Amino acid sequence: MGQNIQYDFGMIGLGVMGSNLLLNMAGHQFAVIGFDKDVQKGQALEAASSDVSEVIKGVSTLEEMVRSLKKPRKMMMLVPAGKAVDSVIESLLPLIEQGDVVIDGGNSHYTDTLRRVTYLKPKGIHFMGMGISGGEHGARTGPSMMPGGNMEAYNQVKPILEAVAAKVDGEPCTAYMGKDAAGHYVKMVHNGIEYAMMQLISEVYDLMKRGLGLNNDELHDIFGRWNGGELQSYLIDITEDIFVQKDDQKEDNNVRLIDLILDKAGSKGTGKWTSQDAMDLPVAVPTIDTAVSFRTISGYKDERVEAAKLYKNEIKKVSLDKDTFINQLEDALYFGFIICYAQGLAMLYQASKQLGMDIPLHDVVKIWRGGCIIRSKLLNDFYKAFKENDNELPNILLDKGIADIIKSKEDSIRTVIKEAIDTNIALGGLTSALAYFDAYTTENMPTNLIQAQRDYFGAHTYQRIDMPGVFHTGWISKEEKSV
Numbered sequence: 001m002g003q004n005i006q007y008d009f010g011m012i013g014l015g016v017m018g019s020n021l022l023l024n025m026a027g028h029q030f031a032v033i034g035f036d037k038d039v040q041k042g043q044a045l046e047a048a049s050s051d052v053s054e055v056i057k058g059v060s061t062l063e064e065m066v067r068s069l070k071k072p073r074k075m076m077m078l079v080p081a082g083k084a085v086d087s088v089i090e091s092l093l094p095l096i097e098q099g100d101v102v103i104d105g106g107n108s109h110y111t112d113t114l115r116r117v118t119y120l121k122p123k124g125i126h127f128m129g130m131g132i133s134g135g136e137h138g139a140r141t142g143p144s145m146m147p148g149g150n151m152e153a154y155n156q157v158k159p160i161l162e163a164v165a166a167k168v169d170g171e172p173c174t175a176y177m178g179k180d181a182a183g184h185y186v187k188m189v190h191n192g193i194e195y196a197m198m199q200l201i202s203e204v205y206d207l208m209k210r211g212l213g214l215n216n217d218e219l220h221d222i223f224g225r226w227n228g229g230e231l232q233s234y235l236i237d238i239t240e241d242i243f244v245q246k247d248d249q250k251e252d253n254n255v256r257l258i259d260l261i262l263d264k265a266g267s268k269g270t271g272k273w274t275s276q277d278a279m280d281l282p283v284a285v286p287t288i289d290t291a292v293s294f295r296t297i298s299g300y301k302d303e304r305v306e307a308a309k310l311y312k313n314e315i316k317k318v319s320l321d322k323d324t325f326i327n328q329l330e331d332a333l334y335f336g337f338i339i340c341y342a343q344g345l346a347m348l349y350q351a352s353k354q355l356g357m358d359i360p361l362h363d364v365v366k367i368w369r370g371g372c373i374i375r376s377k378l379l380n381d382f383y384k385a386f387k388e389n390d391n392e393l394p395n396i397l398l399d400k401g402i403a404d405i406i407k408s409k410e411d412s413i414r415t416v417i418k419e420a421i422d423t424n425i426a427l428g429g430l431t432s433a434l435a436y437f438d439a440y441t442t443e444n445m446p447t448n449l450i451q452a453q454r455d456y457f458g459a460h461t462y463q464r465i466d467m468p469g470v471f472h473t474g475w476i477s478k479e480e481k482s483v
């Protein structure tokens with residue numbers, strides 16, 4: 001590559017995401033340069049670009065990368081969230097100048113992003129937090145990108161982001177997500193929804209595998225059929241593939257890989273952050289909470305083995321007609337998916353108001369329709385709903401069109417849950433989705449009793465339904481009554 005090229009964009013961190021996104025940019029005719037301490041990663045980046053018309057360079061010093069960028073400089077870091085991001089910022093500071101744009105494209109906690117924006121603003125550096133979803137393949141071929149922060153800085157990087165993002169109906173799966181740390185906030189909630197949807201899929205899988213006794217080929221076919229219908233989504237699509245993947249660790253092994261994977265899921269924290277922040281707002285996201293908790297329970301492998309011996313709770317077979325039950329599972333999952341999105345979007349609605357981020361929800365659902373892990377056909381319905389409600393929809397369950405869909409699936413999820421109780425299969429996510437729906441759609445909750453109890457033991461006061469004001473009662477205990 002020539003010595004005096006002024007590059008359009010720089011990438012710090014040439015790992016899975018950084019190298020693939022940079023290759024994607026190069027493929028869209030942007031001149032790009034990437035830095036990684038590891039010289040081999042820079043070399044691998046150049047080698048991965050097979051098209052001679054692409055201008056792509058890997059370097060092993062930050063100085064060389066920064067020096068080679070067109071001004072104002074535009075660069076992104078894709079390094080692990082946390083200390084690495086602060087360390088890169090400190091290394092960059094002596095090299096960059098006012099007006100330069102630095103994007104953190106990793107999964108940083110939004111409060112860290114807020115802190116960094118505040119730190120860099122007086123120095124004239126535009127620091128933007130941007131969530132990226134789509135994994136390795138998405139970064140290479142078209143991810144969903146959720147940038148937030150300074151609008152002037154966004155406008156400078158917008159053409160590059162729009163060029164490399166996934167497209168749905170010709171529209172790029174990237175848009176301005178709002179002020180300050182809005183981009184990372186939206187990505188955090190995206191991941192919370194991702195956790196919840198994955199939990200629901202795992203529950204339906206459990207019912208079909210242990211409850212109905214289906215084999216991996218049958219599961220592959222069912223998920224394939226579902227992906228051709230209303231449930232069409234990335235997560236259902238990859239689940240279909242998973243059931244036919246053979247084990248490549250042992251020769252002549254016809255066992256499917258899925259049956260050799262330990263039932264213990266890891267996590268990097270974004271799901272937990274969603275639950276924690278939802279509690280603080282507060283916004284109810286019980287299906288996301290349950291998904292986080294069930295990953296935690298999955299980690300209690302040794303205790304579960306011991307408890308299984310103690311309780312001998314054997315899995316019982318589903319007693320209903322197999323084909324009818326599979327159709328009901330499809331509906332139940334669809335119902336559950338809607339509830340996952342409803343909880344996440346309601347959280348974004350409230351957070352946007354409380355944290356002053358001005359998150360455009362119609363754009364959020366628009367850019368989630370492609371490229372990201374939670375992309376699904378359903379998001380088209382939500383996009384329509386937000387457009388029709390002028391972005392003012394505190395909860396998508398309040399939209400008439402969505403209500404019609406939900407009502408058509410309600411009987412199925414009730415049947416599935418009732419049946420699951422007798423099989424001893426834990427349906428934490430689906431049950432919480434239905435309970436959320438039942439609580440959200442009832443005029444009268446039993447919370448009057450909780451208020452009475454709080455006033456009884458703590459003089460916390462209560463409001464009445466028949467007159468305005470705040471009341472406290474001198475509740476009469478059994479002991480007092482008896483004297």
Ligand SMILES: NC(=O)C1=CN([C@@H]2O[C@H](COP(=O)(O)OP(=O)(O)OC[C@H]3O[C@@H](n4cnc5c(N)ncnc54)[C@H](OP(=O)(O)O)[C@@H]3O)[C@@H](O)[C@H]2O)C=CC1
Pocket residue numbers: 012013014015016017018036037038041078079080081083084085087088105106107108132133134135136268
């Ligand atoms: N993988 C995925 O599917 C997704 C990941 N993300 C997020 O994107 C970010 C990057 O993830 P990913 O690409 O998978 O991670 P990788 O581990 O593949 O790559 C991280 C890169 O950062 C570099 N790095 C680490 N520490 C520092 C540092 N202090 N200074 C400079 N460079 C450093 C590493 O360099 P070296 O190893 O040479 O030291 C490595 O090249 C994370 O925040 C992740 O959560 C977001 C969406 C999807």
Ligand SMILES: O=C(CO)[C@H](O)[C@H](O)COP(=O)(O)O
Pocket residue numbers: 107132133134135191194266267268269270271373
């Ligand atoms: O952001 C992502 C997908 O959208 C990353 O893959 C993230 O690591 C997933 O979260 P976890 O590791 O906690 O399951």
